[in-house]
Amino acid sequence: MFRFIGRRLLVAIPTLFLVITAAFFMMRAAPGGPFDMDRKLSPEILKNVEAKYGLDKPLAVQYVDYLADVVRGDLGPSLKYRDKSVLQILKENYKPSLIIGLSAITIAALMGVGLGVLAALRQNRSVDYGVMTVAILGVCIPTFVTAPLLVLGIASKLGWLPTAGWNDGALPNLVLPVIVLALPQIAIISRLTRAGMIEVLHSNYIRTARAKGLPESRIVGKHALRAALLPLVSYLGPACAGLITGSLVVERIFNLPGLGKFFVTSALQRDYTVVMGMVIFYAGLILFLNLVADLLYAALDPRVRLA
Amino acid sequence: MSASILVPGSRKGADSMQAAAVKGRSLWDDARRRLLRNKMAVTGMVVLAILVVLAVVGPYLAPYAYDAVNKNDVWMGPGQNGHLLGTDSLGRDQLARLLMGLRVSLAIGLVATVVSLIIGVAWGAVAGFVGGRVDEAMMRFVDVLYSLPFIFFVILLMVTFGSNIILIFVAIGAVEWLTMSRIVRGQTLTLKHKEFVEAARAMGLGRGAIIARHIVPNLLGPVVVYVTLTIPAVILAESFLSFLGLGVQPPMASLGTLIANGAQDMELAPWLLVFPSLVMVVTLMSFNFIGDGLRDAIDPKDR
Numbered sequence: 001m002f003r004f005i006g007r008r009l010l011v012a013i014p015t016l017f018l019v020i021t022a023a024f025f026m027m028r029a030a031p032g033g034p035f036d037m038d039r040k041l042s043p044e045i046l047k048n049v050e051a052k053y054g055l056d057k058p059l060a061v062q063y064v065d066y067l068a069d070v071v072r073g074d075l076g077p078s079l080k081y082r083d084k085s086v087l088q089i090l091k092e093n094y095k096p097s098l099i100i101g102l103s104a105i106t107i108a109a110l111m112g113v114g115l116g117v118l119a120a121l122r123q124n125r126s127v128d129y130g131v132m133t134v135a136i137l138g139v140c141i142p143t144f145v146t147a148p149l150l151v152l153g154i155a156s157k158l159g160w161l162p163t164a165g166w167n168d169g170a171l172p173n174l175v176l177p178v179i180v181l182a183l184p185q186i187a188i189i190s191r192l193t194r195a196g197m198i199e200v201l202h203s204n205y206i207r208t209a210r211a212k213g214l215p216e217s218r219i220v221g222k223h224a225l226r227a228a229l230l231p232l233v234s235y236l237g238p239a240c241a242g243l244i245t246g247s248l249v250v251e252r253i254f255n256l257p258g259l260g261k262f263f264v265t266s267a268l269q270r271d272y273t274v275v276m277g278m279v280i281f282y283a284g285l286i287l288f289l290n291l292v293a294d295l296l297y298a299a300l301d302p303r304v305r306l307a
Numbered sequence: 308m309s310a311s312i313l314v315p316g317s318r319k320g321a322d323s324m325q326a327a328a329v330k331g332r333s334l335w336d337d338a339r340r341r342l343l344r345n346k347m348a349v350t351g352m353v354v355l356a357i358l359v360v361l362a363v364v365g366p367y368l369a370p371y372a373y374d375a376v377n378k379n380d381v382w383m384g385p386g387q388n389g390h391l392l393g394t395d396s397l398g399r400d401q402l403a404r405l406l407m408g409l410r411v412s413l414a415i416g417l418v419a420t421v422v423s424l425i426i427g428v429a430w431g432a433v434a435g436f437v438g439g440r441v442d443e444a445m446m447r448f449v450d451v452l453y454s455l456p457f458i459f460f461v462i463l464l465m466v467t468f469g470s471n472i473i474l475i476f477v478a479i480g481a482v483e484w485l486t487m488s489r490i491v492r493g494q495t496l497t498l499k500h501k502e503f504v505e506a507a508r509a510m511g512l513g514r515g516a517i518i519a520r521h522i523v524p525n526l527l528g529p530v531v532v533y534v535t536l537t538i539p540a541v542i543l544a545e546s547f548l549s550f551l552g553l554g555v556q557p558p559m560a561s562l563g564t565l566i567a568n569g570a571q572d573m574e575l576a577p578w579l580l581v582f583p584s585l586v587m588v589v590t591l592m593s594f595n596f597i598g599d600g601l602r603d604a605i606d607p608k609d610r
Contacts, residue, residue, distance in 0.1 A: 011451075015451050018451070022460070023459075023463060026460075026463045027463060027466075027467070029467050030466055030467040030468075031469075136592065136595060137592075139595065140539075140588055140591040140592045141591075142543055142546065142547070142587070142591075144546065144547065144550045144563075144566060144567070144570070145566060145587060145588065147570075148566075148569070148570035148573055148580055148584075149580070149581075149584065151573075152573045152574070152577060152580065156574060237453070238453075241457070241458075245458045245547065248458070248551065249547065249550060249551070252551070253570065263459065264462060264552075264553070267463060268466060275463070278459070279459055279463075282459065
């Protein structure tokens, strides 16, 4: 177990290193710099500012310096938001993203698994077709379509919910963003669950359980579900990536003070350190979730041995 | 079940398809019959055919140019002043813009998929055929890439080199090849022990020639299925970039830019949002129906 975690961490560190390197040099290859403004700075001032942030040194030196800082846990100061460090920006803005993301994935998991099991148990009947239709719609209607349409219909025309804003995370403000973010995940999870469930229900050990005379609820709830959920666990990593992608859109449309907007704006403004901070944060998050998924997989599937 | 194939770790899609492609000619006749019996898939094909014709021919037939600004016809509702789908804040005819946007989105979907196809098939075929350490290293690389927040790299790419259409093709194609390479590798592993490969080797054919002449053509079945599922994914990715303002640049239109613009003005002119959204959803759905139908047709076991 610990050896397994250790080995995965040994893979994760070079991966993270690769990501940092690629992002660093891509960002620096972009034309323009963080101090290009409408009103040009005089060369002397520009020189001073660049010297302050170490941007006047050769690129290779900056790269090594940056890596050293990251290893020490220092992501540097923002070049655009004055007097803020990247860590501060992360700390001050992670909450809305986290709350929305966690709620969405929790709801998506519960609804998706529920619907998937229901569809599998009623295979080729109207419930099944209904669920699968919803699932196909969920996959085919992208977040940037559902979000504005829901805002237009439910918030604007009917006035049931606020159209946008965070309002300190008040429940009515959360409903629409979470629904929009959860919908595609519900679709994918219910399809995965249904497929897994149908396959498992035809397997021999389920027949054995039936022959033993176990009640159906126990067969489905305990024996079948556990095996049917395996493909879902390996979907955890991609699901998280999908949520992050979705949150970029959702935070923009609902005007939420989350991390999503920093990535795009900072990249456009060449705020090197903030972009790097975001990349490291999200890549680390995904790597961590992949590790969790592997561990869960092993816990659920006795055939997998961690070594 | 289209999702199962897209998910790393779930190898069911790739494995179950392996049996299919090697049975020879009659398989394709069978598959065609099964595909044509599938109402959803046929509907998808008909709708897609209509969409493609509209995208290719439509912009020439539209009564207005997609970028023609018309100061007298600003904010026209659908049907007003001869604008079937209304106009936007600059008085541009939305029908013309929608047809152009459809063309651009479909073109991006197609070209980027071809890019991902070339990379994915080459990578997977080489890894599967060479095997051993090379295979392990190559697939490890794919695993690592899988665990990255890819959209960020595409965004960085767009910021770095400025958004031009060629780059969108390449960037998205370069992101979408991973699953393809896994499917192809799985197929290749089973193919390389077949007699006809051995015969080719006995006749003195080199590795490259065997891969190109014997392995790749036999991979066709599962690859075709995955291609029909990659195209909508690519269209989606492009629209996503356009929505963030990083994709196709105005006055050029794609479905994504049209939806993004529509979302900005939806209170004032809901038709700007509704029509492109509708076309987008119909396009994605028809591709998905065809993909699912093809999979069921080529691999009846999985139904």
